[in-house]
Amino acid sequence: MALSAAVVLLGAPVASFAGSAYFIMDAKSGAVLASSNADDLNHPASLTKMMTLYMTFEAIHRGKLGWNSKIAVSRNAATKPPTKLGLKAGGTVTVREAVDGMIIKSANDAAAAMAEALGGNESNFARMMTQKAREIGMRRTVFMNASGLPNMQQVTTARDMSTLAVALINNYPMEYRLFSQTDFSYRGSRIRGHNNLMYRYEGMDGIKTGYTNASGFNLVSAVRQGNRRVIGVVMGGATARGRDALMASLLDRNMPKATSSSSSRLIASVGSAKTKQVELASAADNVAVDVDTQTTATTRKRIETAPVSAPLAYAAVPNVTVPMDRPVAMDEILNAGKPATGRWQVQIAATPTAQAAKDLLSAAQSKAGNALANASPYTEAVGTGSNTVYRARFVGFGSRDDANSACAALKRNDFDCMLLPSKG
Structure with a gap:
């Protein structure tokens, strides 16, 4: 029973107390x-x-x-x-x-x-x-x-x-x-x-x-x-x-x-001396773009620092040869065989199963509301066999501003997201 009860460092933080x-x-x-x-x-x-x-x-x-x-x-x-x-x-x-x-x-x-x-x-x-x-x-x-x-x-x-x-x-x-x-x-x-x-x-x-x-x-x-x-x-x-x-x-x-899954692999592993690194946002087939979101002001005392350059996150996929040019659409999420037309996409995760991707996309849609009204959920599989991961994306944004607004709405509801230009 559970108990109940080369990076450049810039600037100097000035606050003395952290918050909860x-x-x-x-x-x-x-x-x-x-x-x-x-x-x-x-x-x-x-x-x-x-x-x-x-x-x-x-x-x-x-x-x-x-x-x-x-x-x-x-x-x-x-x-x-x-x-x-x-x-x-x-x-x-x-x-x-x-x-x-x-x-x-x-x-x-x-x-x-x-x-x-x-x-x-x-x-x-x-x-x-x-x-x-x-x-x-x-x-x-x-x-x-x-x-x-x-x-x-x-x-x-x-x-x-x-x-x-x-x-x-x-x-x-x-x-x-x-x-x-x-x-x-x-x-x-x-x-x-x-x-x-x-x-x-x-x-x-x-x-x-x-x-x-x-x-x-x-x-x-x-x-x-x-x-x-x-x-x-x-x-x-x-x-x-x-x-x-x-x-x-x-x-x-x-x-x-929490998800009950027999897999021992955790979704958020990102980079390893023992794994081949695959970019979470793009797997080398797109260029990720920074999201223009503002940190919500709080009444807590905050720590201030200058920004630090941050390369993209990675998802660890052991010994996978990544198919760069053949994304696989999951029928249970999006019936079409390719992403909906539009210049921009938003990725929220890369999951070990198609169902996990579907669940995350569904949850994100219910939380972000109107910001995703004109977007379609979409996944693509990367890798083979037990090493496959499924990118969870919303596609069909006509402009970067639309994608950025959706990403901001997702972040407000505790979803990670990353902007990507569509291929083709």
Whole structure:
């Protein structure tokens, strides 16, 4: 029973306090189940270590590191403030010790040592982290260090953190299991973690907590119940207990809404060292266009940053040879064999099944209303066999302005979207 209760960094954020936000996503279909301020900038705190760990796993898979490799500990790493393992300058730490330390202890010294091992220095590694964030579809995140220690320019969003969580689960499933550990042995001591909700919430198997004065209490959670898989993000909690209670309540309300699918693959995985990358918006057959939408003003205190260049998101499709010139229309969604005429299209997702695409398009139509009145739902299959994904699109927009208005309406109703010029 579930518990009830090369990137250029520009500008300097000036606000001192982040606001509250949450984002609950069906990881099988990509549907947003609940959200509040999901695209507002907040400070990640130790959620940052999720990306440090992602890049560590990537380095292991590429043969740059082994689990027993020894990493040198610099004075910079050793002098990081708590929480920490207590690494000594001039000493070493194994990759496995550092990984366990980051996951369970949220060790800042281990994160800094790993950053120096992979990036030469922490600043360079932070730039690598931000670039990786763009590659996997995190559009607004900027990393400035490997640990999440306070830096006003280090920002993310609840939506971006859900993207990172899914990328970890999809791209490094064996390593992801380490996030379910409740404690670990470190040089004669038993160290217990503090992801307390994970220890008592049914089906929760990760992934990370975070806290600084500026960020408030943050949490990213992944829950599997039966064939349902949900990712939850809560940011800016006033207390750890309040944050956990909100997450539990959101999961309790939204878990039953999630798709029940036997597929182990999650829809939102975006980019991997082990996968062939296919552009979510176009699979190289269209040119994506930025959407001119404005962020809704709020009365909360906001974090301000200059924009960061953001390449397109990617959907991970293992070892797929993508057919570029033969889109397949799904009869149950659109009877015509090709997209309706019109100069512009809007894509909202790429799903593992045609039915999931149909469900998302239907839900989007019911939410966006008149903005989609003159558009038609359409899917095209990309890939073959079990590796096929289905793009969910609305087609037939006569102008970019019409498509942009539809996209803005979709975003207001918690759907992602991307503008594309029609082919031909």
